[in-house]
Amino acid sequence: MEPLLKVTGLKKHFPIKKGLLQRQTGAVKAVDGIDFEVLPGETLGVVGESGCGKSTMGRLITRLLEPTGGTVEFQGKDISHLGVGGMRPLRRDIQMIFQDPYGSLNPRHTVGTIVSAPFKLQGVEPEGGVRKEVQRLLGLVGLNPEHYNRYPHEFSGGQRQRIGIARALALKPKLVVADEPVSALDVSIQAQVVNLLDDLQQELGLTYVIIAHDLSVIRHVSDRIAVMYLGKIVELADRKSLYENPMHPYTRALMSAVPIPDPRRRGAKSERILLTGDVPSPIAPPPGCRFNTRCWKATEVCRTQEPPLVELRPGQRVACHHPENADSLTIPGARESVEITKPEAKAKPKPEPESPKAEAAPKVEAAADVEAEAETAEPSTEGDESPKA
Amino acid sequence: MTDKLTKTGAAPGEPVASSGAPSDAFLDVRDLKIHFPTDDGLVKSVDGLSFQLEKGKTLGIVGESGSGKSVTSLGIMGLHTVGQYGRQKARISGEIWLNGRELLSANPDEVRRMRGREMAMIFQDPLSAMHPYYTVGHQIVEAYRVHHPVDKKTAKRRAVELLDRVGIPEPAKRFDNYPHEFSGGMRQRAMIAMALVNNPELLIADEPTTALDVTVQAQILDLMRDLQKEFGSAVVIITHDLGVVAELADDILVMYGGRCVERGPAESVFYEPQHPYTWGLLGSMPRIDRDQTERLIPVKGNPPSLINIPSGCAFNPRCPYADVPKGGITRTQRPELALAGDRHFSACHMPQEERTRIWTEEIAPKL
Structure with a gap:
């Protein structure tokens, strides 16, 4: 059309x-x-x-x-x-x-x-x-x-x-x-x-x-x-994919921050990603990925290279070097664009969060100026690296 | 359940209106009325509100604009000018008991000494609540020294400590900003620090996160939850956002047209709401945590004017169940709060069985 x-x-x-x-x-x-x-x-x-x-x-x-x-x-x-x-x-x-x-x-x-x-x-x-x-x-x-x-x-x-x-x-x-x-x-x-x-x-x-x-x-x-984040589109997808499978860390954090009108789910802190700090000034946006100052997954490549908005799943375009929920990628070209970032990601001494270590991972990252709440289910980062390794 | 008990407001747990006797509850508001005479008529912002709150607990007051939530909070703080001061002369009646002391009949100087120390308030917009000419640190120190005879150095140490506690990076540097x-x-954090500097036993937060972005709101809500655990104060949180009350409140009070239409433990208000207005609020709200419902179920019409509150139940012109027969009760009779469950009160003429049926069969499945 x-x-x-x-x-x-x-x-x-x-x-x-x-x-x-x-x-x-x-x-x-x-x-x-x-x-x-x-x-x-x-x-x-x-x-x-x-x-x-x-x-x-x-x-x-x-x-x-x-x-x-x-x-x-x-x-x-x-x-x-x-x-x-x-x-x-x-x-x-x-x-x-x-x-x-x-x-x-x-x-x-x-x-x-x-x-x-x-x-x-x-x-x-x-x-x-x-x-x-x-x-x-x-x-x-x-x-x-x-x-x-x-x-x-x-x-x-x-x-x-x-x-x-x-x-x-x-x-x-x-x-x-x-x-x-x-x-x-x-x-x-x-x-x-x-x-x-x-x-x-x-x-x-x-x-x-x-x-x-x-x-x-x-x-x-x-x-x-x-x-949108700081003048850029970070993720563009149909409603269902976006809410069920957000791939940009910012989208995930944004959605987890919405207070849920259900007292029984109160304090489900494990589900919530707390971003630290505020949005940087649009006068001098940070180099590389604009979200890197608040992102718990940021690595060296995020601070230097700006991620392009690429289609990682049909109808879901994401601008991220380390997308979430990326284990079931179906578009061949998309795999490559994620893979490019792999060596840098691996080179970092900081361990990528794994599911059993999920409790410990945020503490490591807190030191790196990013304090994220524990992500209980975090197979994604594992998922997008290991099958291809 | 206990339909017989519901005729008067004297069911267990329900305060007897204006008894004059001191209360066991930490905060006990009885039949509070706050009216403002204006050229257009008497604005009945709060028209008979009663509730209690224990220390260490959080009460969430929910309502739309003009339902009287903020006027209530200012009333408890004693911030409405009565009589000779100012042009806005509020007519206030009822009783507000805080820690065994009645505030409305107390000497204004005494209330002033309590304000800030025993009860403190967090406002919606910290930019207008703080003085732009003074540094943040100065204002916190001032709030502390009004109530504590200490030198500036000690007060500064206390202020920096508090700024640090509410999560302001480099508090000693930020003190002079x-x-x-x-x-x-950060301003909202500083405002919370200022409110907490005197360890108040009652903290009133009026729309504390409305002006903030959702990621920052999550930070502030988290902070408030932690601080309450730490300080053990009683908290009244006023908001229009049902999500925010669901996060923080132990009890919920729903206001409409200056009165309480429903009050009870958070869980039962959300899962077994008893008043058609509460149903309306729940149905109007798009939910991020549920599967997409095709259409929202709005409340028809508009909120009432507080000068001309509809007689009887203030909600009756908008209520889809106003025509349900109620055993001879007419529309002009005002429903009183009545027990509808464990510590759960609601003001509706419909028989409780009928309301339970409507909620479980007609409303809940659509949400």
Whole structure:
């Protein structure tokens, strides 16, 4: 299938200027070379911690920002450097839903004006008139069409988010990019909006890119998921593979950190990987693999060589020298890319964690500035080395 | 189970409202009401809340925004201005017993001396809770010296020790940093150090991890669990995240519209929830630990306005079971907390057998 959106080597560096002459002294590398594609009708979830560049990515693919490097192709057309005029006809097809339902609606405009603005801007005269169409849209997102003349402050957070969704859908877009669409909402309201997005996709055949930090929400809404860390995609896979068999250590740590709403599983510390420290600054990301400063598996090669994003299993792309759960690799080329790292890994005096030693292993690593909770079942590192040795 | 006992609030374990008698429990809140008069009307943020907490135990208060959780915590700390100070004049009634002393009727100076020493608080946003002009160390030392007549050197030693304990690397160096030089997770650690510096017996944490990333949240939750074991304090943790309470709390209290709708041991609240609102919360939540359920089961409608709380059960306009016949009880009658299991209370008019049936047959299989 032709991808609806294709992103290659996408970069966005925000310059840091200092002094009287405003000379550039550095750059915040918010997005630093990412590749992915979005197929028509699917939902791509993008997840990561704050500062990983996921929102910048969303603004790049909607072309609210101009990329520093790389390309964004929409339906085969390169849109990376189109101007305002060039983008205008495409704006119908690419729409955005914003995080903050308070900041994204003009408080002095009525709901009718807000939702009908896209028609005005694009010069579209919907069938049956603007007013009728707006009321249809309001009904579609579960609002009372009679509330056409009300102002945003008369609505609750969840209802405002619905207004934002109605506006995004007005021009029947092909791609909808939603940046944290539910994170500002209460739990019970969050579920309403998640279900609404679901229904609309079914009904209108929409393609979504949903950006969120909440792994449970992302899992619920996405078909495929990209995990970002410091401006890079570290793992890109379909939902099932990603949640059942995460291969990047960061993905694993991220998922194990989610508190599980089940008191019987409390203190299942063995399952939890505690990362130490914080995410490094995107101004000076660490050399090699960006996760190496917090990774319990990091070796010399991780500190010098940046791992490429390669397909290690069908549909699962991972950027790691020492992937997890890698024992059952099925793609021949992928084996090689893992094997390249083998000599260096073996050369390290530090013993790789093995299942019986799992308790002791983290202590060794704690000394190496990385404190990981014991991983009880850790056959993976063994698995990916020994069969090939 | 014990349906007969449920008519009044006087089932075993349930505090008798406003008896005036000192309590055996370490923290005993009785019929707490906190109302704010505003131009639009009286905002009933907390409207009759009772609970108890023993030392060494953790109570998790769960609820959505505007359910009164934070107002409760500030109320216990005595941080609502009453009467002549400030513009916000809270009307507070009820009783708060801490360690055999009643706080609401106590002399404000006395409460001030207790604050920080016997009860301390961790706020959601450490950047605004800390003073930006003073170093982190200075602020911790200050908190210590208010309650302990020691020289600065001793206080500094204590502060560095605490910073080290909460996992701040190079604490002696970091002592002289300003809050903005710390990352979000480190600030939250420093804030915990500041709260613990006087060894408080009661620690209230208001959304302590909401502003943090999930990997940092896991670190802080772990730290809080360890510290509680070490310090043996009673902890009230306030959050909207059911995952966080499931990690930390021994008991859970679910708030809705300023009142408690359900309260009990964590396990029974999660496995045998008795109130339709709790079911709604559990159904609304996407779960990372379960197989994908096709659709979430949201609660319809919106949370109530606290100026105009629905009469009867505050949840009734949103409750899918509001029309289930309840033996002549009308919608305008307010359900009281009633015993629904071992130390487990819930405020719902539906007969308990019916609720148990709905939960086990209709709700639980869909989660």
